[in-house]
Amino acid sequence: xxxxxxxxxxxxxxxxxxxxxxxxxxxxxxxxxxxxxxxxxxxxxxxxxxxxxxxxxxxxxxxxxxxxxxxxxxxxxxxxxxxxxxxxxxxxxxxxxxxxxxxxxxxxxxxxxxxxxxxxxxxxxxxxxxxxxxxxxxxxxxxxxxxxxxxxxxxxxxxxxxxxxxxxxxxxxxxxxxxxxxxxxxxxxxxxxxxxxxxxxxxxxxxxxxxxxxxxxxxxxxxxxxxxxxxxxxxxxxxxxxxxxxxxxxxxxxxxxxxxxxxxxxxxxxxxxxxxxxxxxxxxxxxxxxxxxxxxxxxxxxxx
Amino acid sequence: xxxxxxxxxxxxxxxxxxxxxxxxxxxxxxxxxxxxxxxxxxxxxxxxxxxxxxxxxxxxxxxxxxxxxxxxxxxxxxxxxxxxxxxxxxxxxxxxxxxxxxxxxxxxxxxxxxxxxxxxxxxxxxxxxxxxxxxxxxxxxxxxxxxxxxxxxxxxxxxxxxxxxxxxxxxxxxxxxxxxxxxxxxxxxxxxxxxxxxxxxxxxxxxxxxxxxxxxxxxxxxxxxxxxxxxxxxxxxxxxxxxxxxxxxxxxxxxxxxxxxxxxxxxxxxxxxxxxxxxxxxxxxxxxxxxxxxxxxxxxxxxxxxxxxxxxxxxxxxxxxx
Numbered sequence: 001x002x003x004x005x006x007x008x009x010x011x012x013x014x015x016x017x018x019x020x021x022x023x024x025x026x027x028x029x030x031x032x033x034x035x036x037x038x039x040x041x042x043x044x045x046x047x048x049x050x051x052x053x054x055x056x057x058x059x060x061x062x063x064x065x066x067x068x069x070x071x072x073x074x075x076x077x078x079x080x081x082x083x084x085x086x087x088x089x090x091x092x093x094x095x096x097x098x099x100x101x102x103x104x105x106x107x108x109x110x111x112x113x114x115x116x117x118x119x120x121x122x123x124x125x126x127x128x129x130x131x132x133x134x135x136x137x138x139x140x141x142x143x144x145x146x147x148x149x150x151x152x153x154x155x156x157x158x159x160x161x162x163x164x165x166x167x168x169x170x171x172x173x174x175x176x177x178x179x180x181x182x183x184x185x186x187x188x189x190x191x192x193x194x195x196x197x198x199x200x201x202x203x204x205x206x207x208x209x210x211x212x213x214x215x216x217x218x219x220x221x222x223x224x225x226x227x228x229x230x231x232x233x234x235x236x237x238x239x240x241x242x243x244x245x246x247x248x249x250x251x252x253x254x255x256x257x258x259x260x261x262x263x264x265x266x267x268x269x270x271x272x273x274x275x276x277x278x279x280x281x282x283x284x285x286x287x288x289x290x291x292x293x294x295x296x297x298x299x300x301x302x303x304x
Numbered sequence: 305x306x307x308x309x310x311x312x313x314x315x316x317x318x319x320x321x322x323x324x325x326x327x328x329x330x331x332x333x334x335x336x337x338x339x340x341x342x343x344x345x346x347x348x349x350x351x352x353x354x355x356x357x358x359x360x361x362x363x364x365x366x367x368x369x370x371x372x373x374x375x376x377x378x379x380x381x382x383x384x385x386x387x388x389x390x391x392x393x394x395x396x397x398x399x400x401x402x403x404x405x406x407x408x409x410x411x412x413x414x415x416x417x418x419x420x421x422x423x424x425x426x427x428x429x430x431x432x433x434x435x436x437x438x439x440x441x442x443x444x445x446x447x448x449x450x451x452x453x454x455x456x457x458x459x460x461x462x463x464x465x466x467x468x469x470x471x472x473x474x475x476x477x478x479x480x481x482x483x484x485x486x487x488x489x490x491x492x493x494x495x496x497x498x499x500x501x502x503x504x505x506x507x508x509x510x511x512x513x514x515x516x517x518x519x520x521x522x523x524x525x526x527x528x529x530x531x532x533x534x535x536x537x538x539x540x541x542x543x544x545x546x547x548x549x550x551x552x553x554x555x556x557x558x559x560x561x562x563x564x565x566x567x568x569x570x571x572x573x574x575x576x577x578x579x580x581x582x583x584x585x586x587x588x589x590x591x592x593x594x595x596x597x598x599x600x601x602x603x604x605x606x607x608x609x610x611x612x613x614x615x616x617x618x619x620x621x622x623x624x625x626x
Contacts, residue, residue: 031417037409038426044483045429047451048441062454104337116324117331127338130346132535132608136543136572137601140579140593141349141356147363173341204330233435235546240580251436258553267444274437285432289425292432296487297494 052271059267070268074276077257077269085246086253093167093249094231100171101178101227102220108174109182110208114194124183131176142166143240155247166241167234171227178223181299185219186212222295225288229281250277357594367591374595384596386566387574390474394570395541398478399534406485406533407526410492411518424493428486439550442480443467452479467551470565477547477568488533495529496522524620531619535611542604545572571600 046064052073054066061067111117112124146160155163189212197207213220238249254273260266285292332339357374359367378384409427413420430438445451446466453463464472503521512520548570552563561577562569579593 027415027417030412030415031419034409034412034417034423035419038423041426041430041483041486043451044441044445047445051444060449104341107334108338111331111334115327115331115334117328117335120331120335123335123339126342130342132539133346134539134543134601134604136575137353137597138346138349140590140597141353142345143579144352144356144363144590145344145349170341170345172337173345174338179338204334208334229432229434233433235436239549254436254440265440265444270440271444274440277435278433278437281432282429285429293424293428293490296428296431296490 048271048275051267052275054268056261056266056268073268073272077273078276081253081256082246082248083250083253083273086248086250089164089247090232090249090251093164094228096164096168097171097231098224098227100168101175102224104172104174105178105182105223106213106216106220107208109179109186110204110212112179113183113186114189114191114207114212115204127176127179131180139240146241161241162243162247163241164247167231167237177299178226181223181295182216182219184298185216189215218291218294219298221288221291222298225284225291226295226299228284232281353594353597356591357598359591361590362588363590364588370591374592375599377592378595378599383562383566383569383574386562387569387571390567390569391542391544391571393474394477394544395538397474398481398541399537401478402481402485402488402537403530403534405482406488407492407530409485410489410496411522413489413493414496424490427489430483431486434484436546436550438483439480439547442483443551446476446480467568468564470563470567473551473563473567477544477551480547488537491533492526492529495526499525527619528621531611531615535608538607538611539604542600543572544570545576548573549576571596575600 050064050066051059053069053071054061054073055068055070058067058070112120112127143161146166149160149165151157151160151163151165154165157163160166160169193211194207197211202210233251234249235251238252242248242252254270254277257266257270257273260269356367358369358371360370360373361367413424413427447453448463448465448468450466452466456463464475466472466476499522503525504517507517507521548563548568552561552568552573562573575593575596577587578589578596579587581587
């Protein structure tokens with residue numbers, strides 16, 4: 001008992017000691033190392049900005065601040081190509097995918113975390129197993145499936161291929177990582193809350209929406225942000241499924257600069273357009289950093 | 305008689321209202337989106353793909369059963385071996401480099417030096433940018449007279465031609481990959497923060513120094529995280545596509561061919577060329593590509609199982625009750 005009483009202050013003292021900025025040589029070296037590494041991590045962004053403001057003839061110029069700041073690159077880069085259309089397409093696909101993912105993963109996670117039903121645990125191990133399944137195995141048969149499913153003339157297409165359907169509909173069927181994350185989160189909510197609501201005659205839908213969903217907000221925010229990022233930056237999906245130029249997303253649009261300068265990339269335009277395309281994601285990261293970081297640590301989705 | 309009727313009535317009401325039954329039905333209904341998705345977008349396609357791998361199939365005409373022909377053709381296909389070798393090279397080099405670098409940075413961040421939060425955000429920032437734009441950016445930075453080589457020149461090193469020199473294309477991919485280790489750093493950092501301080505205190509009382517503590521406390525406590533990162537990292541690295549697609553296509557309209565001397569012909573890039581490529585070999589060879597997908601699946605499965613088996617030797621799991 002005495003030990004138990006004594007321990008907390010000691011641990012706290014140790015923690016305080018760790019928090020205190022120390023001035024040892026080792027700490028200084030470590031700090032300098034971290035600082036130089038973070039500069040290295042930031043350099044590519046500055047180089048991108050610098051290149052985006054260079055005249056096409058100055059591309060080989062080593063200067064960080066261009067001889068003449070070519071602001072017009074930003075106008076010119078967006079003057080050819082259907083950028084307005086591509087932006088709208090990307091926003092539509094991203095919004096629908098976010099809505100679908102949040103809806104489906106929260107419903108499914110609710111079933112796994114808050115309800116008892118036969119087969120639940122078997123199905124949940126299946127969810128976990130699909131996390132390890134390489135996406136490549138389903139890529140080709142899915143393409144075949146989407147090239148056979150009828151789209152009834154949606155977006156002028158007979159089949160799902162060359163519509164937004166292959167990029168949005170699967171979002172409504174959940175995602176193993178997010179289901180796992182939400183289930184862990186929902187299990188932490190006291191069961192008494194649900195039971196009290198049930199006694200009051202609330203349906204499961206109501207409990208899901210009015211009790212569990214509000215308490216799951218941090219996890220939902222992380223999922224919303226990740227889905228936004230992945231859909232916004234997805235390249236393979238649009239590459240496979242969007243063939244007409246008017247259906248392109250921003251990521252496909254960026255490729256038009258690849259051969260724009262006499263068969264070589266027009267790097268200044270490419271960098272200018274890339275910066276603008278990246279901007280929404282960077283802004284969201286800066287605003288919601290906490291959810292990104294929590295989401296990464298909770299799902300273990302670090303590797304690329 | 306009356307009693308029997310009453311009993312029956314109760315039984316019927318029970319059947320209608322029994323909470324457990326109702327909960328079971330609700331459970332299945334709530335899980336339905338995933339169940340449908342699993343059958344339609346995962347299980348069904350997998351079975352179909354297995355079938356397709358034994359056929360000749362170009363989507364427009366009906367599949368023709370050819371038995372093991374695709375697999376036999378694969379084993380006689382030099383490009384299959386090239387793509388396998390390239391992919392194994394990448395996995396074998398990139399994964400250890402990423403693991404070591406991200407643990408080192410996480411250890412530094414865990415010292416809680418001033419500005420640690422800002423450093424953490426900066427290291428993670430590139431992870432936010434995974435799209436084509438970032439790959440193009442690195443193609444530009446690693447150009448023969450690009451920023452990277454100019455920086456090397458400051459130290460008197462003359463850098464290689466990176467993505468133009470078959471020897472240096474894959475190292476170039478590893479170098480650019482280092483920009484995206486922020487997610488791994490965060491995960492290791494969270495795991496480091498979870499190591500109880502008492503362990504270090506006890507070790508300090510026993511006279512343990514920095515390295516001994518790292519070797520005998522930090523690394524074992526970190527090993528489950530390292531294991532998970534290695535397993536998922538390998539699965540991801542085997543499927544490298546977008547980077548290879550964008551970089552291997554440079555300098556020609558022949559996008560996705562495989563780069564200089566096919567040094568960037570990674571497995572999934574080759575598979576893509578077989579299935580969809582207009583400039584690569586064939587195109588719309590769905591049977592051949594499906595056979596390739598299944599072989600990759602088996603390779604990844606075998607490596608994952610091997611790792612699970614090896615894990616017993618080096619991964620330390622705390623007993624659940626502590």
